[in-house]
Amino acid sequence: MSILRVYKLYFSPNRKYVKALKNLLGFVPGNLSLYRLAFRHKSVAQNVKKGVKNSNERLEFLGDAVLGSIVAEVLFKLYPYEDEGFLTELRSKIVSRVNLNQLARKLGFDKLIEYDSRMVGSTRQGSLLGDAFEALVGAVYLDKGYDFTRNFLVNHIIKSHIDIHQLEKTETNFKSKLIEWCQRHGKDITFELTENQEGESNKLFTVRALVDGEVLGTGKEFNKKNAEKLAAEKTCEALGI
Amino acid sequence: MSILRVYKLYFSPNRKYVKALKNLLGFVPGNLSLYRLAFRHKSVAQNVKKGVKNSNERLEFLGDAVLGSIVAEVLFKLYPYEDEGFLTELRSKIVSRVNLNQLARKLGFDKLIEYDSRMVGSTRQGSLLGDAFEALVGAVYLDKGYDFTRNFLVNHIIKSHIDIHQLEKTETNFKSKLIEWCQRHGKDITFELTENQEGESNKLFTVRALVDGEVLGTGKEFNKKNAEKLAAEKTCEALGI
Known part of the structure; x- marks a missing residue:
């Protein structure tokens, strides 16, 4: 274990947060502020500059794209004899809001997300977890790069938490x-x-x-x-x- | 120059095709069959297995996702103070069929794409070039990996051929x-x-x-x-x- 990792996990003032993230992600994060941002819902965002808020929405935009690309590759290789219609449909099931919300709940995101509790029960709360999942993918990507993010998603998330063959059978929209x-x-x-x-x-x-x-x-x-x-x-x- | 590159460019039976690709892409491709596939429209595809055709449609699915992710990152970093709505809109202009068709035409894709000439003038021909561009991105990704593809797109395509600030100003759909x-x-x-x-x-x-x-x-x-x-x-x- 490197000295930096030991420091982060056991001595830094953020050690509790670092440990919580390590439990969640399976790795020690580099740039903590990216992960804090990923878990900050717009309901608690502050203006950091004229018109710029420190919410997770920009990271969500980036993470959505990176996730889409990684899932596309996984399916492309997993189903070498299926056409692009099949791949498109299966991917949209995997990255659907419903599926990502469930996934984030299973992973315990509710303990990490910062949001205004007055939102509970409102319709806007619906995609809070899934949005944060996408933002997290964006944070991991900026912190660690594409190949790391792909390995993290494939080995830590998809293999353990997503039953692709089950999703394949669910009814089509x-x-x-x-x-x-x-x-x-x-x-x-x-x-x-x-x-x-x-x-x-x-x-x-x-x-x-x-x-x-x-x-x-x-x-x-x-x-x-x-x-x-x-x-x-x-x-x-x-x-x- | 490595021996393999010298062989590919000057001695291999495919040297003409390799040179055409090198002129187009700015690098010597590795797995030629991926690039051939990227330029093969479904109108000339053959059945290679039960229900499986050797057209560029699967590569287009993959390339569309990889392109979306790379453009998302470019915009995320280029516009640090714009919100996700702005980024989403600008990305959809960059990867729009109209824009990708123009781009592929400028790059001379029409000389490389294989398609059934009876299609000329039909409505289905409309997105032939843009589709092939996406498929090419998929081929480069499988051949060379994400970081290479990003550098290729940023340095060889986006910087030379896409005026992002101009697109920013065009009317919104x-x-x-x-x-x-x-x-x-x-x-x-x-x-x-x-x-x-x-x-x-x-x-x-x-x-x-x-x-x-x-x-x-x-x-x-x-x-x-x-x-x-x-x-x-x-x-x-x-x-x-």
């Missing part, structure tokens, strides 16, 4: 899939509520999905959300995605 | 911005055409933008696309993005 595909291919996607038939007791909703102005799928259901889902599913079929 | 934000935050976004008023000579379209079912912006215009744009812009304002 065709709407997200369609929107993502359109984003990637520079297409315009719109869902239009075209009819709103009043039946005897239930309303029937008709939704059309338009890609670059062309109707590629229609769904009729007794609630709007399901009508949209169906329209998206049919459009995915039509596009072969 | 509020609809893309809103969809991207919703994707990132796990929100549901829908555009609804609610009214279709017939005026004396022109039709007036009313479009509402709903985030998680809540109307956050409405736009009225004489064509549907502009009504949508306006609704998206108002919604971005309402959300403070």
Whole structure:
């Protein structure tokens, strides 16, 4: 163990924080201020300069991108015979807010995140944990570089906490899939509520999905959300995605 | 110059291809088959295994992610006092299909891409160059690793061919911005055409933008696309993005 590590873990004024991070991450962090920032929610951020706040949002932006890239590579190599549609879909399940929130909760992030407790219960609290997870990835990347971050994510997080083959089987969100595909291919996607038939007791909703102005799928259901889902599913079929 | 490089450039049966790549990339590629794959459009792909085609689409998936991560880091460091909304928007301009198509054309990709010439003029040809650019990034990453790819992109591509400060000033696409934000935050976004008023000579379209079912912006215009744009812009304002 290097002298610096011994100092950080046992003698520095931050030793408690360093130990908590080491337990969480499995390694001794270098630049502590990056990790503190990753766990600071905007609800407790202060202005550090004109218009600049010390919250984790910029790190979240960076971490989201780095995480996306590392997960892309993991899947690319894990599934050599699957096409890019499969890889895109599986990645979006892995990095979904729901999945990252669960993951961060399992890892005990709730003990480390600083946030305004008046937020508890509000809708904005929903993605607090997942956002902090992404910000942490950004912090590790800036502190230790890409290859270290990849090894950390693969060996410490993905192998122990994410069941990729299980996620592979969960139901697909065709709407997200369609929107993502359109984003990637520079297409315009719109869902239009075209009819709103009043039946005897239930309303029937008709939704059309338009890609670059062309109707590629229609769904009729007794609630709007399901009508949209169906329209998206049919459009995915039509596009072969 | 190493013996392997000398062999590759002057004696190997692939020397013409190696030289073309070296002119394009500024370095001598290692695994040639990756680069060949990056330039092979699906219109000329063959089945190499049951259901598996040797097109550039899987590499495009990987390269898109690696490119996103590298551009995120470049912007994170270039703009230390801008928030994540600014960074997200500027990145989406840099990696937009339009921008990558232009870039790939400038770099002379049209001479290297293999595709079915019957596709010329069809709508599917639109993103051929930009897709190949992303696939190339994936190939460089697999061939040389992340740090090499970052240096290649920063020093050989971004510094010479992308005017970030110019892109910063170009007009924003509020609809893309809103969809991207919703994707990132796990929100549901829908555009609804609610009214279709017939005026004396022109039709007036009313479009509402709903985030998680809540109307956050409405736009009225004489064509549907502009009504949508306006609704998206108002919604971005309402959300403070």
